[in-house]
Amino acid sequence: MNDRDRQAITVIPPTHPLRGRVAPPGSKSITNRVLLLAALAKGTSHLTGALKSDDTRYMAEALRAMGVTIAEPDETSFIVTGDGRLRAPAAPLFLGNAGTATRFLTAAAALVDGQVVIDGDAHMRKRPIGPLLTALRSLGIDASSETGCPPVTIRGTGGFAAGRVEIDGGLSSQYVSALLMMAACGSGPVDIVLAGDDIGARGYIELTLAAMAAFGARVEQSASSWRVAPTGYRAVDFAIEPDASAATYLWAAEVLTGGAIDLGVPATAFTQPDARAYELIASFPHLPAVIDGSQMQDAVPTLAVLAAFNETPVRFTGIANLRVKECDRVAALAVGLSEISPGLGREEGDDLLVASDPSLAGRTLPASIDTRADHRMAMSFALAGLKVHGITILESDCVAKTYPGYWWALGSLGVALEGDVPEQA
Ligand SMILES: O=C(O)C1=C[C@@H](OP(=O)(O)O)[C@@H](O)[C@H](O)C1
Numbered sequence: 001m002n003d004r005d006r007q008a009i010t011v012i013p014p015t016h017p018l019r020g021r022v023a024p025p026g027s028k029s030i031t032n033r034v035l036l037l038a039a040l041a042k043g044t045s046h047l048t049g050a051l052k053s054d055d056t057r058y059m060a061e062a063l064r065a066m067g068v069t070i071a072e073p074d075e076t077s078f079i080v081t082g083d084g085r086l087r088a089p090a091a092p093l094f095l096g097n098a099g100t101a102t103r104f105l106t107a108a109a110a111l112v113d114g115q116v117v118i119d120g121d122a123h124m125r126k127r128p129i130g131p132l133l134t135a136l137r138s139l140g141i142d143a144s145s146e147t148g149c150p151p152v153t154i155r156g157t158g159g160f161a162a163g164r165v166e167i168d169g170g171l172s173s174q175y176v177s178a179l180l181m182m183a184a185c186g187s188g189p190v191d192i193v194l195a196g197d198d199i200g201a202r203g204y205i206e207l208t209l210a211a212m213a214a215f216g217a218r219v220e221q222s223a224s225s226w227r228v229a230p231t232g233y234r235a236v237d238f239a240i241e242p243d244a245s246a247a248t249y250l251w252a253a254e255v256l257t258g259g260a261i262d263l264g265v266p267a268t269a270f271t272q273p274d275a276r277a278y279e280l281i282a283s284f285p286h287l288p289a290v291i292d293g294s295q296m297q298d299a300v301p302t303l304a305v306l307a308a309f310n311e312t313p314v315r316f317t318g319i320a321n322l323r324v325k326e327c328d329r330v331a332a333l334a335v336g337l338s339e340i341s342p343g344l345g346r347e348e349g350d351d352l353l354v355a356s357d358p359s360l361a362g363r364t365l366p367a368s369i370d371t372r373a374d375h376r377m378a379m380s381f382a383l384a385g386l387k388v389h390g391i392t393i394l395e396s397d398c399v400a401k402t403y404p405g406y407w408w409a410l411g412s413l414g415v416a417l418e419g420d421v422p423e424q425a
């Protein structure tokens with residue numbers, strides 16, 4: 001069996017609208033921010049509502065390897081005890097394909113007195129980190145990588161001088177978030193200044209600033225720079241909101257089947273960028289002709305699969321950096337959609353054009369979706385399986401990156417799944 005054909009799940013279109021209650025897991029973005037901030041604080045922080053998935057496990061394991069005590073009293077909590085310092089780990093930190101953990105820890109490693117090597121899986125080894133390393137070097141930190149991607153080596157001296165750092169966040173806003181979070185642990189104020197293209201999703205910077213403020217940081221913000229005071233962090237108790245990107249699959253499943261799924265939280269309660277997708281999803285089958293995905297990037301795969309069943313075609317713009325996520329999502333979406341029906345998805349430059357064909361619903365169109373081990377490909381193409389017979393998701397276990405319970409969530413709503421469906425824990 002070809003590796004990508006493993007763990008195949010075929011989704012059987014339900015004959016009824018999906019109804020029921022499914023709570024999405026905790027936010028990946030917030031969990032990995034507050035795990036790091038709690039680890040950098042002196043004292044014990046209780047984090048509740050957390051996501052437990054591959055990405056957050058890699059973060060927690062890496063922090064443990066740097067001397068932080070992290071207890072896990074239940075399925076959604078972490079108790080983090082730090083002494084305000086991170087120590088050099090005995091071995092390289094392996095972070096899978098967790099972009100947040102990799103970028104945030106690369107900057108935080110500059111606070112360590114000693115060497116930290118940060119590595120990831122084959123996918124992560126293709127995801128650029130050069131701009132962050134250049135920014136760290138400008139602060140006098142020895143940070144290098146042979147390829148501009150992980151593995152990276154940081155040789156810290158336990159701190160860094162105050163100063164001004166320019167960062168190009170065009171490829172990833174995570175570089176800016178990473179610098180912001182480590183900057184509060186310097187010996188003086190740090191000015192972080194945006195260089196080059198604007199950041200894709202500004203909302204992730206807001207998320208970072210909100211988490212930092214909760215842990216006692218002080219940041220002055222202007223249009224394209226931030227001044228971070230050297231406050232360090234204080235331990236706090238923090239309740240993590242549910243994951244907005246995970247919520248998009250449930251919102252889409254609801255409108256695709258004309259059902260009613262109670263997420264236990266209103267769309268307006270989310271502070272994460274992908275919650276902006278709610279209004280668009282609610283407008284189905286009248287999605288607009290052009291969707292700028294730049295401020296809700298992780299929701300684009302959900303919206304693109306939804307667009308296939310829209311009444312009119314949809315062009316997705318502002319999504320160039322989807323090419324450097326877990327896979328090249330612009331290409332993967334175009335190929336996957338066209339696997340269902342030739343020409344359904346097409347690339348034009350960095351835009352994605354979805355042809356849209358409501359008459360696809362109810363037809364049998366056997367398609368094996370190559371997820372490229374990308375959780376968002378698996379979760380979004382499963383939505384096509386709610387409407388079309390014959391949709392098979394390959395490497396379906398990749399959902400463990402951010403939503404390990406995804407297949408059970410669909411099952412609990414009455415969706416029949418065939419193939420390598422994991423047993424519920
Ligand atoms: O800061 C964050 O938590 C994230 C930022 C976004 O990535 P980029 O900043 O790389 O676009 C997003 O795609 C990712 O899933 C989470």
Ligand SMILES: C=C(OP(=O)(O)O)C(=O)O
Pocket residue numbers: 097098099100101298325326376402
């Ligand atoms: C891009 C994503 O993740 P990350 O960058 O955190 O690996 C994602 O979850 O869609």
